[in-house]
Amino acid sequence: MSEQARRRVVLVTRKTRLRDLIERHNTLAQARFYVEHLQADFADYVLEDERYARAHAQAMQALAAWGRYQVVERALLPNFVFSASDIVVALGQDGLVANTLKYLDKGQPLVGLNPDTARWDGVLLPFEAPQLADVLRRTDQGSAAVRSVTMAEARLSDGQRLLAVNDFFVGPRSHTSALYELKLGGRSELQSSSGVIVSTGMGSTAWIKSVVTGSVAVADALGHRQPCAFEPLPWGAPELLYAVREPFPSRHSQATLVFGRVSGHAPLTVRSRMADGGVIFSDGMEADFLRFGAGVEAVIAPSAISGQLVVG
Secondary structure (H helix, E strand, O other), rough: OOOOOOOEEEEEOOOOOOOOHHHHHHHHHHHHHHHOOOOHHHHHHHHHHHHHHHHHHHHHHHHHHHHOEEEEEEEHHHHOOOOOOOOEEEEOOOHHOOOHHHOOOOOOOOEEOOOOOOOOOOOOOOEEEHHHHHHHHHHOOOOEEEEEEEEEEEEEOOOOOOEEOOEEEEEEEEOOEEEHHHHEEOOEEEEEEEEEEEEEOOOOOOHHHHHHHHHHHHHHHOOOOOOOOOOOOOOOOOOEEEEEEEEOOOEEEOOOEEEEEEEEOOEEEEEEEEOOOOEEEOOOOOOOEOOOOOOOOEEEEEEEEEEEEEOO
């Protein structure tokens, strides 16, 4: 196949901690002074950056040989337009894979590269940069192993829409109480809490697990000892989990619909009762949020779009 006929490869990158510090403090010397003044190990920042730069150079070598490619930084993902035929590569940490996958709404395959295997476990990063040329060839030919990942989708009554690979947060933008009406499976109640987490199978070992773990620990400390039966969902499970954080029962709010399963047949509906400051964001990207003001209704369910993660 000629280079002109090949599919475009999009490499998604992220800034290292050192790059962030240099941008904030203007120079490497000032970044060093800031870190060492706090008695932290600046050498670790440098080592991480060097390893990432080496992996980036190796990936770029493979892309140059491939022919058609484009590089995009993580912060630009919300505005980047992916083609349906793209092969997408994410270089760095599991979170970057999740952040990237939710923007691939046409089933584009995503390859996760681990830039530093000594630092990152890389559950979603099965490959290293020297393997990229071979992985691209097999992905293009359709012979690479691909794992389907269920994503969550939030549709708002004002037309806004957002996908999540790990989880959604529905609640206040700051540390205040969220006021809303929650509906699921024919039941509904008014609630006041610090927000609602809705998790996919891939995200069910992360944020929502910590919510459940904390709730079980509090119950145990109060003498209500019961075994925790929480089990994470498979990545491809056609359902989601939801949990309400810190529900507050009062004369005007209830706290019984605080945890459960969400499916296409039984979606989770949340209607905002907040005058201002309500938001919905996904996968920890707080800057890329949907406004969730008074009267707006969000319907959250498994998406018809599945992520396609290259795993072998």
